[in-house]
Amino acid sequence: MPRLRRDHFIDLRPFAASPAFARMWIGSTLAGLGGQLTIVAVMLHMYELTGSTFAVAMIAVAGLVPMILAGLYGGMLADAFDRRRVALIAASVTFASTLLLAVLAWGQFETVWWLYVLSVVNSSANSIVMAARQSIVPRLVPRELLPAASALNGITVGIMVMAGPALAGVLVAFAGYAWTYSIDVVLMTSLFLGLWTLPAIHPEGEIVRPGLESLRDGWRFLTRGSNIRLQFLLDIVAMTFGQPIALFPAIGAVLLGGGPITTGLLTASIAAGAFVSSVFSGPVGRVRRQGLGIERAILVYGGAIALFGVALGAGALGWFAPDVVDVDHANVVVLVLAMIALALAGAADNVSSIFRNTMVLAAVPDSVRGRLQGLFIVVVAGGPRVGAFYAGTLATFTALWFPPLLGGFVIVGLVAFLVRLSPRFRAYDALHPEP
Template identity: 50%
Template sequence: MPHDDDHVPRRRARSVFVDITPLRESPAFAKLWTGTAVAQIGAQVTIVAVGLHVYALTESTLAVSFVALWALGPMILAGFVGGALADTYDRRRVALVTAIVAWVSISVMATIAFLDVSVTWPYYALAAVNAAAATILGATRGAILPRLLSPQLLPAAAALSGITMGLAITVGPAVAGVLVASVGFPWTYLLDAVLFTGAFLGILSLPTLTPDGPRRALGLDSVLESLRFLRHAPNVRATFVWDLIAMILGSPRVVFPAAGALVLGGGPITVGILTAAFAVGALLSGLFSGPLGAVRLQGRAVTLAVAAFGACTALFGVVLLGTGLIVGPGAPGEPVVPAIVLACIALAGTGAADNVSAVFRTTILQTAAPDDVRGRMQGLFYVVVAGGPRIGDLVAGGLATLIALWAPPLIGGILILGIMLVLVRTARGFMRYDAHAPTP
């Protein structure tokens, strides 16, 4: 007959895995999470499909880059406006209206694809509308979660959200590639329109969620008020600054195509593997995120996670540098498999570290910001998420052009690691941030 002690290791082993308590404790969160997970896969399908479609129409990589460029401005504007909307009106209604706008944009894209529209501007415009609506929806959803869950469950909720995003980034592009090759672009867009209906599942089940505090008029003053709040909220502000440091200095994705062609070998296949490695790391860190809920010093945890992100980014740079020295100038004849494996391990580490950082940054933002300003803080979060990596792409492209392909990840990673080690010593307030007594 087994003793009680026999079950202790088993309970400890289970505690390592992601905490699904939020799904059990809040049926509203469970439905919202499930619907979002389904919709995110469809969103990743469309992101890849639009790029492939534009390239098929133009045979221009520059034209493909314009998809993101067209969307950047609307996404940033939507981050500010969407946050203000979420702090002014019933958040359930804001989420529902923006979900309808996103679904209509996807449906129209599928329709014009079926009609064989071959000019690119409608696809640019619809992708921008969809990205803006998704930004408002994401900001509103982030402001809703603290109303559905206790503060103690928010880290687990953030980890669950990280799993869905990692799964979407891993599965969505693969599904898009298979569908585009087998059934074409119109049916691929249509799949997203069908999957996106999952988003309505969670939103429709929500109760009325009017923001706390006096009702504010929507306008510039509302946005300026959120910026004034940020000036006097060092912990919330730090979550944005730390993320910007990581994304601006540690975004080497623009070197992936050249690395696959000139250093690691394997061409587009290697690029796909490198891209997937980051997502797989994020997904695995989410699956094994159980212990994160017990961390109290979340500011220190963010800083150490970003430092680990920098170290792994630098390791990717070392792989490129070492492989380049061994292989020599020019394209390698065959894929350099050991180097590709090491590069994937490094990038999986960056994905895992980035996800851990995101769990704690999201939790700090949701618990430390008062409810009446929470939507606008979530909107600013999306502005940072949208803008930081794109600035990072410019920095990485410049370094790669001026020095070499290994320079952006190696130099950027070392800088991130060094800055975080300094901040561990100097940013004492953020290092003392206590999840049991959250302060902005």
């Protein structure tokens, strides 16, 4: 077996090149870990209160329109004002909503509607934080290190989504919802440290005040930028038809068993794949044809999601199942197979994300970067919400294994068709980035 060379591993030079980026990365990673605790806990909390997969899926759907509006407006703010200040104000709203969630849980005043409302506020404010924070990165890191910085963000996602859901499952099972939300409150304070120590970062070039003209200006740029536009569309396809997370509580409760622990393990598997692919992302940073890389990564993602559906189908048929499948007894063999498929999906999605994020950061001018980053966040965060609606609704009328199986095949077919229509996207050269 050939030995791995040092350049196979993740490139850490962005930390040395920019201590400010390093501080922001640490703060974002810790805060993201806490955020995942709350996301998974709210899903489990909703399922406990309602017993409905559809109600869990509606958490994502309810916040879709507010999150889109917040992401778009946050991008406009980031292109008009100090991006550091925009991120700090939005982070304060996220902190307050999480704190209120913890207070309600400690007082046992939580209701279905409180979970919906606070989830919407939290996700909307977080969209603004992410839009402002990501538009800061090219001002801190040299352009040749942007792929490495994007890969480091993959490490962040891997840590927070791998450790967060698994830890959330354990905390909910053994300590309860109030403690889980409270730990998120503590971890969120690190986000302020990472942002507070940044210098003021005002947008460069012509400034367009937030409003309809700002939106029109950003839209005009997007209509000219066919590469950016297509990568947004490809991600929407992948996330709409290949995001089965809303099914995980029901899978743990009625299909594979294991309850909250299974929910955490399935979610963590996606992040484990993202984490490992980031650790060995050295070669990814040297790829010049990033459009072709996006296409191939998403095709692998679709295939992995279809394999996840196959594994669930085996569980539904009772393959490898113990005599009793319930909260305390899981179908371990099928669970492991499902986790492997999700890990492969997480790795493929992370490679696609590295290419997509680098393309946005390198090819979009600073004067419009906040708005395009806001739209990027809307696509990245909004796609899974549409996907939750697709998976939750279709599973309600069919079976838990059917949405990922069908969705995987849809992803492969649509992505191959759309990219074939755009030779310019396949020919995209990272050394000469063109939107």
